[in-house]
Structures are given as structure tokens and as C-alpha cells.
Amino acid sequence: MVWKPSEKEEEYFARMEFERRKKLEEEKHGKLKGEDKKRQKELHYMRCPKCGMELIEIDYKGVKVDKCSECEGVWLDAGELEAISRFENNVLVKFFSVFKK
Ligand SMILES: [Zn+2]
Numbered sequence: 619m620v621w622k623p624s625e626k627e628e629e630y631f632a633r634m635e636f637e638r639r640k641k642l643e644e645e646k647h648g649k650l651k652g653e654d655k656k657r658q659k660e661l662h663y664m665r666c667p668k669c670g671m672e673l674i675e676i677d678y679k680g681v682k683v684d685k686c687s688e689c690e691g692v693w694l695d696a697g698e699l700e701a702i703s704r705f706e707n708n709v710l711v712k713f714f715s716v717f718k719k
Pocket residue numbers: 666667668669670671686687688689690691
């Protein structure tokens with residue numbers, strides 16, 4: 619028999635992995651001085667984290683989603699994932715179909 623992690627376990631491990639990596643990143647941020655942080659923000663604001671091109675903000679059902687003009691990646695701001703996760707399943711499908719080609 620092959621052991622398969624349950625959904626709950628997978629969720630737990632993904633969360634643990636995120637927390638572990640977040641801590642590492644926070645340690646790195648701590649070393650950045652205020653000026654450096656400001657410069658980083660100016661450089662990257664509304665830029666795609668994957669390809670560096672401009673993001674286009676789309677407002678749909680009160681949720682602002684940033685979509686990359688180049689690679690079509692879709693990005694959510696803090697709190698927006700929670701907002702869309704409260705949508706009904708069919709609304710969620712429609713929500714993402716807006717961003718499909
Ligand atoms: Zn991109």
C-alpha cells in the first residue's frame with residue numbers, strides 16, 4: 619500500500635514550508651536598511667515578480683487583481699485571497715475566467 623498524505627496533512631506541510639521560508643526572508647529583510655527598502659519598492663512596484671514587466675490592475679467584484687502584461691501571471695494583494703475564497707464556487711470559476719485569454 620502506498621502512503622498518501624491526506625489533504626489536511628498536505629495543507630499543514632505547505633503552511634510549515636511557507637512559515638519556514640518566510641522566516642528566512644524576514645532575516646534577510648532585517649539586514650536591509652530603510653533606504654534600500656525604499657529603493658527596492660520603487661524598482662519593483664507594480665512590476666511582475668516573474669518577468670519584471672508592468673502589471674495591469676483589474677477590479678472585479680470589488681477585488682483588485684494585478685495581471686502581468688507580458689507573462690499573464692495573476693497576482694493578489696494581501697487580503698484578496700481571503701476575499702475571493704469566500705466566493706461561491708461558480709462565482710470563483712467566473713472570477714478566474716475573466717483573466718483567461
Ligand atoms: Zn510577468
